[in-house]
Amino acid sequence: MVVEYKTRTQVVVEAIREKILTGAIKAGEPLRQAALADELKVSRIPVREALLQLEAEGLVEFEAHKGATATKLSAEQVTELFELRALLECELLRMAIPRLTEAELAQSEQLLQQMSEAYQAADTSGSWSELNSRFHMSLYRAANRPLTYEMVQNLNSNSDRYIRVHLMLAGGVKKAGPEHENLLQLVRQKKADAACQLLKQHILGAAAEIKLLVTKLDGG
Amino acid sequence: MVVEYKTRTQVVVEAIREKILTGAIKAGEPLRQAALADELKVSRIPVREALLQLEAEGLVEFEAHKGATATKLSAEQVTELFELRALLECELLRMAIPRLTEAELAQSEQLLQQMSEAYQAADTSGSWSELNSRFHMSLYRAANRPLTYEMVQNLNSNSDRYIRVHLMLAGGVKKAGPEHENLLQLVRQKKADAACQLLKQHILGAAAEIKLLVTKLDGG
DNA sequence: ACTTTGGATATTGTATACAAAAATAATCAG
């Protein structure tokens, strides 16, 4: 196990990312460098560097001389985000299926178990979402596509924010349970086409619900 | 027309990007902050910020306390890069085709014209490559998919580097001419399936040639 | 009241200075 020495910038990246994902910082909200620096007990330099990295992740938007804001996606952009996920994740899943070992599948299954527990414990905001991402990603690692994998990870971060804020309240989480289990079963049986179709449906279904909620909020 | 005031960081980003794309900085080469700052007559701060942005673009790799290097892709990664492009660009093209206006198509055609001129003038290193990217992107703008569009733009930057360094020497450029014209024709005729297939073939064909060259260089 | 203009204030961008880590050179034991 590598000890992974962390630079201040990295710590700040994680802190701000967490704030955005949990909704502590809302979409569109300005991110003042001085305030963040003060709060995190660092100078503005690591804050600026962190904001730049988060911009690359799509969580933050930077405008010269005007500062950064938490990215606010329009309904169309949310749609695009989820459709991109559907496209890329299906591709990854298709490539992963023939290579997934039983050990890896067992891990995915364990994540499902944990998600179910988190759901029972009504801990739907934090852990469930985290586990959800990890479950999805656990199916893709075997695809051996580092570039695509990283992209999908970013897209997941982004959509996660919307899942947490919006879908929790609706019945989205309840529906996800059986869908995940069916998906895992199809993957186990190496039924690539069926699995991909279900995955696509799973992602786009969530997208549709979230889009509704987003447009409702923007409109009223 | 917006005057677009440029910050030093942005200038440095463009300068370093250009150096990497043209091969002035070779893959794997370390990028010393002080040296770059000195050369570009700025302090290390904008250099660092530029390097971070370029890391997000995939052109640079950053390691804590060790510095940045120009990204060096393995043969597998080059393959993945081009396959990703094929996937995403086809998606964009398919969405763009029904929306492309004659005015936009005329612009694309003009780019082809310019490419042909650049080719005649044996200016294959700089302008041709630049025009090649612009031609591809000109077909996708109408898709109205800003997120995907930006991703593809990055991927293009990355693959461009390999195209410039390697394919120039081989016959890749010569082949591209007719392929581009055929593609544009199919797009004009709104033959989405055929156009996408040709595009895919166009990208993957280039990938195959480049992969050969990359493995050859790495091996010997 | 409404716009305009000038300046105070806040905020970002960049240079400089210093601290921390890594890479390199020098010393010394065997």
Add this chain to the structure above:
DNA sequence: CTGATTATTTTTGTATACAATATCCAAAGT
């Protein structure tokens, strides 16, 4: 001479200080 170990140097990471830009607000003119 070799290899380990400790200085020395180089390079990166971060804080502080200052410059440039944008934002806000009050006063003046219409």
